[in-house]
Each structure stands twice: as structure tokens, then as C-alpha cells.
Amino acid sequence: MLLRPRVKQLTIANPCRESWSSMAGGDTQRFCNVCNRSVHDLSALTRRQAGDLFANNAGKVCGRISYDERGKQIFARERRPIERLMQISVLGASAVASAAAAPSCEVKVRVIDPLGDILPNAVIKISNAVGAEAVSSGASNEQGEFSDRIAPGVYSLHVESMGFALFQQELTCKRSETVRIEAPLRLGLMGEVIEVSAKPPSVLDKLRTFFRRH
Secondary structure (H helix, E strand, O other), X not given: OOOOOOOOEEEEEEEOOOOHHHOEEOOOEEEEOOOOEEEEEHHHOOHHHHHHHHHHOOOOEEEEEOEXXXXXXXXXXXXXXXXXXXXXHHHHHHHHHHHHHOOOEEEEEEEEOOOOOEOOOOEEEEEOOOOOOEEEEEEOOOOOEEEEEEOOEEEEEEXXXXXXXXXXXXXXXXXXXXXXXXXXXXXXXXXXXXXXXOOOOOHHHHHHHHHHHO
């Protein structure tokens, strides 16, 4: 079985001025009426999924790239089979507990910008999985904070605000627990995306270099 290729480094070839939040669609893909194209949030994909996306679209992809505090591009983490099995176990245990006593836990999210200042009116969504229907949603208040009570389990937290890249993090909530998360939003880029790849020299190129030196 052949492994699917992973993308390594992406860049925006033609930047776009349109706003992600103004487009219709879900968390991972939306539609731009200006350019009449689908726009993908590449931070919600693993490197393999991004590789599939480029392969299926002949390398022509319109998307949004996000960066972390170190300037590295953000991709979703690829889970190992054992991790997926553990998540299923946690969800199963949570479902049993919910049926027995309907417990809940509190989630508190604080949204900040790259300078550490609070960000009000950021859109917050907590769902069972990426792209799934939200179990809790709302906006950060004037202090950049959002809070709600949800059933114990493993969730996906999404935070977005105009002009910033999507913040995404896995959230594990246990019974009678308060989970506090600080969501630092980074500046995001959107537009036509291309893959940056350093092509290794061919055997012929190596031979040419060898004979030039001798």
C-alpha cells in the first residue's frame, strides 16, 4: 500500500483581500462569491490531507494558511490508531456517565491577539469533531472571555475573528472540572496556495558539477 504524500511548506502566491468570516460554509471549507471558488482552511487538515487536496485539484488550491507563535505553518496533527481508540473509549465512558447522572464541566476560553491584548466578539464553537454541529457556541465578551457548561467528553474547539487565522485545539472535559483555555489568534493569510518544494539535484546535475570541479 502506497503512502499518501505529505505537504511540507506552503505559501500564498496570490493574496486575497476577501474575509473568511464573510464566506458561506463550514469550518474547513467555504465558498467565495467574488472569485467563484472554494476556499480551504489548511490548518484544519493534516499534511497528508493537504497533499490529497493538492493532488485532486492539480495543485490549484485557494486556501487560508495559519501560523503559530514561532512562525511555523499550522496543520492538524495526525493521530495514531491507538489515540483514536483511546478517544472512542473516553467518549464511551462519558456517554455512560451522562446517562447515569447527567454531569457537566465548565469551559472558559480567553481570546487574545498576537500582542496579548484581549479580543472581543471572536466567534467560538465547541463541537464533537471538526466540521460537526456545535454543542456550544457564542462570542467572546468585552473582556475577551467566553464560558459555558458542557457534558464530559473530547471536543474540538474553534475560535475565529476577522483578520486572524483560525484557532483550533482539542478539548478534553472531565466531570465536575473547569477547563481554562487561552486562545492566542495569529494573523492569517488567504489566497491561491502553492507548495514550496526544493527539488533535489538529479544524477546528471551531480555529474556535471563533478566534472566542472575536475
